[in-house]
Amino acid sequence: xxxxxxxxxxxxxxEDFNKQFRKVLPxxxxxxxxxxxxxxxxxxxxxxxxxxxxxxxxxFLYCGAPASLDAFHIAAAALPEIEALEKAAKRKRR
Numbered sequence: 001x002x003x004x005x006x007x008x009x010x011x012x013x014x015e016d017f018n019k020q021f022r023k024v025l026p027x028x029x030x031x032x033x034x035x036x037x038x039x040x041x042x043x044x045x046x047x048x049x050x051x052x053x054x055x056x057x058x059x060f061l062y063c064g065a066p067a068s069l070d071a072f073h074i075a076a077a078a079l080p081e082i083e084a085l086e087k088a089a090k091r092k093r094r
Contacts, residue, residue: 002070003029007059009038028070033059 004025008014014032021030041052 001027001029003031003068004071005031005033007056008032008034009036010034011036035059 002025004021006017006021008017011034014034018030018032021028035055038052038056042048045052
């Protein structure tokens, strides 16, 4: 069976994504990983820290790989905020 791993930064996105996923790919196994500490950690630090990056990479590499995944999906509404914080941090350093 094909397997997709989805990573979220909010629990609120999981149910809606799962419903849509099941409609489109009913025969594909979906594994959900939620790390709802990402956004609070970024906000507290004012930037994406090495620790946050390491945790996200850990989700990709170590949680998905043992599942023999066929695809990986980042279902994170936070990604635009992460990009915005990174850009703001770069501007402040100039």
